[in-house]
Amino acid sequence: MTTPQKHRNPTPFAQGDSAASATRITPGNALRPEDIALAAAEGTAHPAPEVAEYALRLGDDALVLAQRLGQWISRGPELEEDVALGNIGLDQLGHARSFLSYAGAAWGKTEDDLAYFRRESEFRSAHLFEQPNGDFAATMARQFIAASWQYPLYRELSSSSDPMLAAIAAKAVKEVDYHLDHSTQWLLRLAGGTDESRRRMAAGLDLMWPFVGELFEDDPLTAQLGDAAVVPSSLKAEFDRTTGAVLAEAGLAVPAHPMATGGGRRGRHSEHLGYLLAEMQVLAREFPGASW
Amino acid sequence: MPELMGDDAGQAYFDAVIARDSRVEPTDWMPPEYRHALIRQMSQHAHSEIIGMQPEANWITRAPSLKRKAILMAKVQDEAGHGLYLYSATETLGITRDAMMAQLLAGKARYSSIFNYPAVTWADMGAIGWMVDGAAITNQVPLCRASYGPYARAMVRICKEESFHQRQGFEILLELSHGTPAQKAMAQDAVNRWYGPSLMMFGPPDADSPNSSQSMAWNIKRFGNDELRSRFVGMLVEQARVLELELPDPDVRLNPETGKWEHGPLDWAEFKDVLAGRGPCNAQRMERRRAAHDGGAWVREAAAAYAAKQAARAGKEAA
Numbered sequence: 001m002t003t004p005q006k007h008r009n010p011t012p013f014a015q016g017d018s019a020a021s022a023t024r025i026t027p028g029n030a031l032r033p034e035d036i037a038l039a040a041a042e043g044t045a046h047p048a049p050e051v052a053e054y055a056l057r058l059g060d061d062a063l064v065l066a067q068r069l070g071q072w073i074s075r076g077p078e079l080e081e082d083v084a085l086g087n088i089g090l091d092q093l094g095h096a097r098s099f100l101s102y103a104g105a106a107w108g109k110t111e112d113d114l115a116y117f118r119r120e121s122e123f124r125s126a127h128l129f130e131q132p133n134g135d136f137a138a139t140m141a142r143q144f145i146a147a148s149w150q151y152p153l154y155r156e157l158s159s160s161s162d163p164m165l166a167a168i169a170a171k172a173v174k175e176v177d178y179h180l181d182h183s184t185q186w187l188l189r190l191a192g193g194t195d196e197s198r199r200r201m202a203a204g205l206d207l208m209w210p211f212v213g214e215l216f217e218d219d220p221l222t223a224q225l226g227d228a229a230v231v232p233s234s235l236k237a238e239f240d241r242t243t244g245a246v247l248a249e250a251g252l253a254v255p256a257h258p259m260a261t262g263g264g265r266r267g268r269h270s271e272h273l274g275y276l277l278a279e280m281q282v283l284a285r286e287f288p289g290a291s292w
Numbered sequence: 293m294p295e296l297m298g299d300d301a302g303q304a305y306f307d308a309v310i311a312r313d314s315r316v317e318p319t320d321w322m323p324p325e326y327r328h329a330l331i332r333q334m335s336q337h338a339h340s341e342i343i344g345m346q347p348e349a350n351w352i353t354r355a356p357s358l359k360r361k362a363i364l365m366a367k368v369q370d371e372a373g374h375g376l377y378l379y380s381a382t383e384t385l386g387i388t389r390d391a392m393m394a395q396l397l398a399g400k401a402r403y404s405s406i407f408n409y410p411a412v413t414w415a416d417m418g419a420i421g422w423m424v425d426g427a428a429i430t431n432q433v434p435l436c437r438a439s440y441g442p443y444a445r446a447m448v449r450i451c452k453e454e455s456f457h458q459r460q461g462f463e464i465l466l467e468l469s470h471g472t473p474a475q476k477a478m479a480q481d482a483v484n485r486w487y488g489p490s491l492m493m494f495g496p497p498d499a500d501s502p503n504s505s506q507s508m509a510w511n512i513k514r515f516g517n518d519e520l521r522s523r524f525v526g527m528l529v530e531q532a533r534v535l536e537l538e539l540p541d542p543d544v545r546l547n548p549e550t551g552k553w554e555h556g557p558l559d560w561a562e563f564k565d566v567l568a569g570r571g572p573c574n575a576q577r578m579e580r581r582r583a584a585h586d587g588g589a590w591v592r593e594a595a596a597a598y599a600a601k602q603a604a605r606a607g608k609e610a611a
Contacts, residue, residue, distance in 0.1 A: 033358075067353060070361070073368050074349040074580065077588020079342065079376050086369035090362060097358050112357050136591050192601060193594025200590070283356040283414055290471055292357045292414075292464075 030171045033097030033111060036164065040105030051162050052106030053124075053221055054229050056114070057265055058153075059099030060125035063115060064273070065146060066093035067280055068133055077136050084182060088143070091175040098168040116284035120274050121267040127260060128211035130270045134204060137197070140186045141204035147180035148243050149215045152235045161227035184246050191250035205247075206255050212239075213259025221265075297321050310511055315441040318384035326510055329503070330440050331385050332401075333512065335392045338378035339403035342396075343577050345371045347411035347420065356414055363460055364417060370453050377450065381442040397582055405563065406493050408571030415468055415475075415482035421461015423483070423490035423528070429454050430524045431494065439511035462531060469535050476537075483532075484540045491555060492563045494521040519552075526553040 039045035069089030076082035100111040133139045157169035190201035216236040302321030345368050355361035379389045395401035435447040468479035495501050495517040507513040532539050543556030
């Protein structure tokens, strides 16, 4: 889990001004979505179309997950978890904004154009992220799978031949490292707590596990991208190893469910996404062209 | 050391601390009434932060841009942090967070009445930041000099973050008031609805404020309700001009003789109604808090059971 991060090129984009935003979403001088939007507007960020498609997938995963986590705020089992889930949601939203700003540069669109004015079938999120929150155990199961996938993904992507993808991933991997720790600790706690929490944790994993398969499916786009992207299937062995070790420590079996067929990368989504998007997009669509 | 004093010596010591406008610390002797008044005020403040998350959480999933969504999430998260910080500061007076939460859920402790109004449009995110947080800051800046050390120190940090929040609220309204006519109308409507309730956040006029004078004698409260309200009105007047929005009060004026800002009559009957539980959202706010608390009980029990097992295991290994 603590594989050292490969730090490649310090990119020309990582020049954020930490004082620019009142509530400091991004501490330090890390790359901010605003920097990417600026680079896009100035024409210095111009992803190849297939890179943009790839960034759209990762951005949509993170955006949908952030939206789900945003639903938890003021409903957590402890105030500390309101803070933690809000923090993780904010991190995911930050990753989403970076990926979407970059993707949008290929088509002359902003992050908000992409988030608010695409139809459901134009989203590229995987089904895992679309799953409803359920109880706290189900959310932790989804977080555990998401982070166990995103951590090695971003770690490898930080060596991408595309400097912007590499820069976004290099920032994201540090945050996802914390998300993985948070969900791992809760998985162990719930599995080893009371009979009820153990039953709920196992049920949460059962609920979310069918959506693991889709995350590791290769397709023509990932094959075409070469060194710019991470081949999804190449991460599966590590995912199985790291999740297997945690589940073994928790005394839980790896759920044996058949994998769901997925389809999110082709715009075929779960029943849940439509509601999520309807809520997210309603105000922006009521005032098209308005600025906020 | 002062803790070990008898009541007479303790009272003398306490009186001297107050007289030289110094700080009382958790281990110091303090009159029981002072302790109770602080527990009441500080826990009410903490509860307000926690309940106050709800009207804004209502718009996180619908925020109209991703940047606004991020800022709003960060803000609501700050409020949870303020609640935690204030509960901890209150615990130094000898009450647990669990006990305070139980008082809130039992209806024995209050939270600020302002959160019993609904946040029905996006512009309410602006009005709450600009007016509600603005009123809170006006109230809280003097609390940075409150006589109880942990409270005063908590307020220093909280005020810094609140002033960010207020600026963000102002910025939301500024964007709306310079947007389309429909956006501007949305902003004006929100200002109209939040103006009266935010002015009433300072509490009843001094003449009807039962706890004020004792609180001022103890150097907890530094200024009367009416003085703070007047300062707040002055701030609103100037900033409303920049926003190009109207305050829904034709009687607002700077009294040239007193140099104080004055406002029109406020609906104190409504204030009392909301305080008595008859506001639009009283039941909803409490129900949400109760649902989160009760729904999370199994998680807290699991965490406690797990920690106990880990401790037992560590004990066995050490033996």
